[in-house]
Amino acid sequence: MFGRRITLFTLFGFPIRLDSSWIFMAALIVWSLASGVFPNQVPGLSPSHYWWMGVVGALGLFASIVAHELCHSLVARYYSLPMRGITLFIFGGVAEMSGEPQSAKVEFLMAIAGPAASIVFGFLFHLLMLAGRDSWPRQVTGILQYLSWINLALAAFNMIPAFPLDGGRVLRSLLWRIQGNLESATRIASRFGVGFGVLMMLLGAYELVGGFVIAGVWYVLIGMFVQAASRAAYDQVRRRAEFDADVPGRPPLPHGLGPA
Numbered sequence: 658m659f660g661r662r663i664t665l666f667t668l669f670g671f672p673i674r675l676d677s678s679w680i681f682m683a684a685l686i687v688w689s690l691a692s693g694v695f696p697n698q699v700p701g702l703s704p705s706h707y708w709w710m711g712v713v714g715a716l717g718l719f720a721s722i723v724a725h726e727l728c729h730s731l732v733a734r735y736y737s738l739p740m741r742g743i744t745l746f747i748f749g750g751v752a753e754m755s756g757e758p759q760s761a762k763v764e765f766l767m768a769i770a771g772p773a774a775s776i777v778f779g780f781l782f783h784l785l786m787l788a789g790r791d792s793w794p795r796q797v798t799g800i801l802q803y804l805s806w807i808n809l810a811l812a813a814f815n816m817i818p819a820f821p822l823d824g825g826r827v828l829r830s831l832l833w834r835i836q837g838n839l840e841s842a843t844r845i846a847s848r849f850g851v852g853f854g855v856l857m858m859l860l861g862a863y864e865l866v867g868g869f870v871i872a873g874v875w876y877v878l879i880g881m882f883v884q885a886a887s888r889a890a891y892d893q894v895r896r897r898a899e900f901d902a903d904v905p906g907r908p909p910l911p912h913g914l915g916p917a
Contacts, residue, residue, distance in 0.1 A: 661676070661677045662674045662675060662677070662744060663675050668723070668727060668743075669727065669730075669731065670734075671727065671742050672742035672743070673723060673742065673743050674742055674743065674744040674745070675744070675745050676744055676746035676747070678746045678747035679745045679747060681747060682746075682748075683715050683719070686711070686714070686715045686718060687708070687711040687712055687714075688711070689711075690707075690710065690711035690714045690803070691707040691708045691711030692707070694714075694803060695707045695710045695799055695803070698799050698802065698803070699799035702795070706796055710796055713800050714800050717800065717803075717804045717807075718804070718807055719745065721804065721808050721811065722745060722749055722750040723743060723745070724774055725750065725771040725772075725774055725775050725815075726751065726752040726771060727743065727752075727774075728770040728771050728773070728774040729767055729768075729770050729823075731770070732763075732766050732767045732770045733752065733754060733758075733763075736758070736759070736763045736766075736767070738755075738756065738758060738759075738763070738767070739754065739755035739756060740752060740753065740754060740755070741753040741754070741755055748878075748879060748882050749811075752771075757839065757894065761830045761831070761833040761834040761842075762830075762834075764826060764829060764830035764833065765826075765831070765834075768823045768824075768826035768827045768830060769823070771815060771823050772812040772815050772816050772823050772824075773812075775808045775812035775815070776809065776812045778804075779804075779805050779806070779808035779809035779812065780805070782802075782804040782805035782808060783801075783802075783805040786798050786801035786805060817853060818846075818849055819850040819852070819853030819854070819883060820843070820846035820847045820849060820850040820887050820890060820891075821883075821886050821887055822850070822853075822883070825846050825847075825849060825850050825887070826846075828845075828846045828849065829842045829845075830842075832846060840894055840895060843890065843891050843894045843895075844891055844895075846887075847887040847891035850884065850887025850888075850890075851887050851888060853880075853883055854879075854882075854883040854884025854885075854887065855884065856880070857876050857877070857883065858876070858877050858880035858884075859880075860876045860880075861873045861874065861875070861877030861878075861879075861880060862877065864876060865877075
């Protein structure tokens with residue numbers, strides 16, 4: 658999934674890494690904020706103001722994604738799930754696990770932790786924006802308004818029930834609890850992920866036909882990524898189940914539920 662990565666720092670024992678593709682993502686975010694979002698949101702400023710607002714907004718998004726993934730990682734560590742760290746790449750960020758959760762409960766709590774954190778940060782940025790609306794510079798309140806919106810948008814997008822998005826993992830945890838079988842739950846959840854990927858690619862094609870090239874290409878890329886990641890995740894679980902079945906005495910892939 659990743660290309661060349663550099664380790665930026667370690668946070669609560671988790672290495673925070675940056676994939677080379679994030680550079681393109683960061684440049685695109687800064688450009689879109691400086692040329693479109695902030696001029697419409699806070700009109701009447703000089704171009705230099707919009708560019709530094711774009712840089713600060715991109716850094717705020719960077720921190721928001723790290724916080725989102727860090728909450729996944731902290732819950733995983735609490736339940737003794739091995740974590741390799743957090744990597745930021747072109748489509749956002751990912752908390753890298755070395756295995757699967759041991760129960761549907763752990764899967765649910767770990768999946769919901771990221772969107773919950775994004776919602777909290779979204780409301781906190783909104784409250785800060787309201788507190789300084791009449792006294793702080795418009796540039797500051799404009800950035801806070803953007804960070805509030807982007808955190809809530811992160812939560813909403815990630816809660817789409819398309820595996821391996823957080824919402825897809827929540828769906829898998831519910832199916833796992835009902836069926837008592839991780840492989841079957843992953844197969845169903847991954848189908849939702851594949852379907853969502855196809856819808857995103859169709860939306861991208863529609864945008865391209867309408868002349869919205871950047872949005873169209875972006876939707877197509879996201880759709881391709883979600884579809885491929887969903888299929889790869891199910892293949893990994895299926896292969897693990899087959900391997901466990903073939904090795905005498907090896908503990909099977911977890912199919913039951915943990916303590917309530």
